[in-house]
Amino acid sequence: EEFNLVNTMTVGENIFLGRFNENHGMRGTHKKARELLDSIGSTINTYSMVGDLSASEMQMVEITKALSFDSKLIIMDEPSSSLTSEELKRLGVIINQLRDKGISIIYISHKLDEIFEYCDIVTVMRDGHVIDTKPVSEFTRNEMITKMVGRTLENEYPPRAHFVEEPLLEVRNLNTRKLHNINFTLHKGEILGLVGLVGAGRTEIIRALYGADKAHGHDILLRGQPVKIRNPKQAMQAGIGLVPEDRKREGLILPF
Structure with a gap:
């Protein structure tokens, strides 16, 4: 779920960290890194x-x-936790490429669609114990869910009653260098989803709302009262919490 990479080093340096001499110096390191990235269809610049x-x-x-x-x-271990649907498809292609090369994979996930898509053999665990192991083709979705949770679920996604409550959060004309006139209302007890491809502006909306990115020309109403949020500290004081996309790099806000 978390990456063991050094943010202040290049892609090539990370791939061969501590093994530069094996590749005849830095130039050889980047050349070999390029070959490996090409082998899985990645166009990432090794000098990035x-x-x-x-x-x-x-x-x-x-x-x-x-x-x-x-x-x-x-x-x-939960490789798709931070990937979009398109990125997950790319990961699936790479998994199949690795399998075709004879490389074995242990794929840890609680997402059933991925298990049925990528796995040949499935081991179901619950409370630290192995419950069952057999080919994925011999499992039904309901059977796998039952073994995972220890009981039969009548409905994986049970219907919920929808109650219209008073607005909790109102955002009007939110603008940044990338966002233009964003408006939405969130009611008490409601879940609002933001969807879109990479670069569509989903994360930028949340960062601007939280004061992590500079925004202008907008109004924010919290429980009907206007509030000014210019930085994350003011967002926290207003009772707003943020679970960022990259928890490892952005998940702590500490006093200085």
């Missing part, structure tokens, strides 16, 4: 700083680093 990469690109670097050791077994 890891700290400037997206989460999905970091995932590709981690996989390439494992391949650089000529690994015959790769363990993927």
Whole structure:
């Protein structure tokens, strides 16, 4: 789920960290890194700083680093936790490529769609115990859910009653260098989803709302009262919490 990469080093340096001499210096390191990235269809520049990469690109670097050791077994622990649907499709292609090369994969996930898509054999665990192991083709979705949770679920997504409550949050004309006239209302007890491809502006909306990015020309009403949020501290004082996309790099706000 988290990446073991050095943000202040390049992609090539991370892939061969501590092994530069094996590749005849830095030039050889980047050449070999380029070959490995090409082998999984990645176009990431080996001279790019890891700290400037997206989460999905970091995932590709981690996989390439494992391949650089000529690994015959790769363990993927919740690899899709920070990937979009399109990035997940790319990961699926890479998994199939690795399997075709004879590389074994342990794929750890609680997302059933991924298990049925990528896995050949499935081991279901619950409370630290192995419940069942058999080919994925012999599992039904309901059977797998039952073994995971220890009981039968009548409805995986039960219907919810929708109650119209008073507005909790109102955002009017939110603008940044990338966002233009964003408006929405969130009611008490409601879940608002923001969807879109990478670069569509989903994360930028949240960062601007939280005061992490500069915004202008907008109004924010919290419980009907106007509030000014210019930085994360003011957002926290207003009772707003943020779970960022990159928890490892952005998940702490400390006093200085």
